[in-house]
Amino acid sequence: MxxxxxxxxxxxxxxxxxxxxxxxxxxxxxxxxxxxxxxxxxxxxxxxxxxxxxxxxxxxxxxxRRKRLSDYCDEWLCLKRSSVKPATFVKYTTILEKYIKPDLGEYFSEAVSEILVEQFSYHLLHEKNLSQKTVRDILSVLNSILDYTVKQNPLARSVEIVYPRAEQKEMRVLTVEEQKRFTEYLLKDMDVCRFGVLLALMTGLRIGELCALKWGDISLEEKVIYVRHTMQRLKDLNPVSEEKTRIVTGGPKSGKSARVIPMNEDIANLCARWKKDNPDAYILTGKKEQFLEPRTLQYRMKLYTDACNLEGVHFHTLRHSFATRCVEAGFEIRSLSEILGHSSTRITLECYVHSSMKLKRANMEKLKLKTDEMKKIFRL
Structure with missing residues (x-):
């Protein structure tokens, strides 16, 4: 059997x-x-x-032999292997093996049409109940494969893909009171892990960037943090491996993500308190040989937020909360975008700037009519 x-x-x-x-x-x-x-x-x-x-x-x-779409999927993936980051390659492989090849792989390339792709999209959205963003990511990979197929096969034709409309979800952001409560909790009985979480809240570091951060990346003399690496747990694509996943430390998410973050006096004093002499020591452990991976840090973050009665808060909430506090303090958007490591200010404005009702009300007050003539109108 x-x-x-x-x-x-x-x-x-x-x-x-x-x-x-x-x-x-x-x-x-x-x-x-x-x-x-x-x-x-x-x-x-x-x-x-x-x-x-x-x-x-x-x-x-x-x-x-007539090639099927699965053949072109494998060729396309092979070409991407050396041109994308490991995390992106794992993402592409997962999308192909889990969604595209099982549903469309057996079709001959010239048989793929707009109707077929629409049926595939509908199946992902309404039968597999995937999010619109996930379906858009899958269709984006499929579109690249179909473009490659057209170049390789003269019988294949271009297919115009209709993407599901993306709905922007409101991101959870800590209120000023919640942030104060959370900060006080982290400062009380602080250890290296709580120090790292507070550092992320005060600088907007991503979880992978924080896990990969070493004391050699922090200069107290210059009062800056050099973001050079990120740590991720990725699926192990080697079929002979005993492990399903592996820890990978590499370059940051994008070119703009490699950045220099200036520290204010509070951040510098906090780092000085916990600084280790060994520049190769991870800041989350204080040791060179031992690191704290993102999954473990997420687990500890859950313990911290539960202790503070903060619901719906995960690690990335800290990054959004940092950006919101910066806007409330009157930060110049271009500077904020560079500190966050975004490729453009549009991403900062659309995804990371969450205006509080207090800030909205303050801005509306700026529009108050001040001329005597208009004041007279309101008295009528």
Whole structure:
């Protein structure tokens, strides 16, 4: 019998046989590949290695065989491997393997039409109940693959994709009172982890940037923080690996994300209190050999917010709250955008600036009529 639907069987001769999809024949039927081993694990490992080789080496298709969309998906992904960040490559791989290839992969490239894509989009939205942003991300990847397909196959035609309308959700932001309460909690019985959370609240650091931050990235003499790296837990795409995920430390999210954040006196004094002599020590642990990964930090953040009775607050709320406090203090938007590491001020204004009712009311008061003539009108 096979184990867990993996197409791995024990033969009558005692060997284990693993079957995987190698391609498709001229009649459209699946062409299977077979691997054999003395044990289940040996056959499984050989099958995983064969799959991995297919995905990465991209063997040439048999001459005359019509390619399916899944073939172009694999080729497109192979070309992206060296040009995108590891996190982006994992995201592309997940989208292809989980959504695009299972639903559209068996179609011949020239059969993909606007109607088919619309049905696919509707299926994702209303049957799989994915968010509009997730569906837009999936369709964006599909659009890139279809563009690549048109360049490779003269029979394929351009497909105009209709994206679902994006609805901007209001992000949770700490009120001034909530931020004061949370800050007081972090300062009481402070340890290195609480110090890091407070530092993020005071600077707008992303969770991955904070986890990767070392004391060598903080200059008390210059009063600046150099954001050079980010830490992420990503899916391990190596099929022979025992682990499902792995920790990856690399460059920041984008080119603009590599930035220098100036520190005010309060932030500098806070850092001076916890600074370690070893520049290679992580600020969240104080040790060179030990780091605190984002998932663990999120768990601790949940403990902190629960203790303060703060509902609907997660780590990214700190970044939005920092941006909102900056706007309330009259920050110049261009400077705020650079401190946050955004590629443009539009992102800062549309996604990270949350105006409080107090600030809205103060701005409305600026429009009060002040001439004596208009005052007389209101007395009438």
């Amino acid at each position: 096979s184990r867990k639907g993996e197409n791995i069987y024990r033969r009558k001769d005692g060997r284990w046989e693993a079957r995987y999809i190698k391609g498709h024949r001229l009649n459209g039927r699946i062409h299977y590949g077979y691997c054999y081993g003395k044990t289940y694990h040996e056959a499984r490992d050989k099958m995983n290695q064969a799959r991995f080789a297919l995905m990465n080496n991209q063997p040439q298709s048999v001459h005359g």
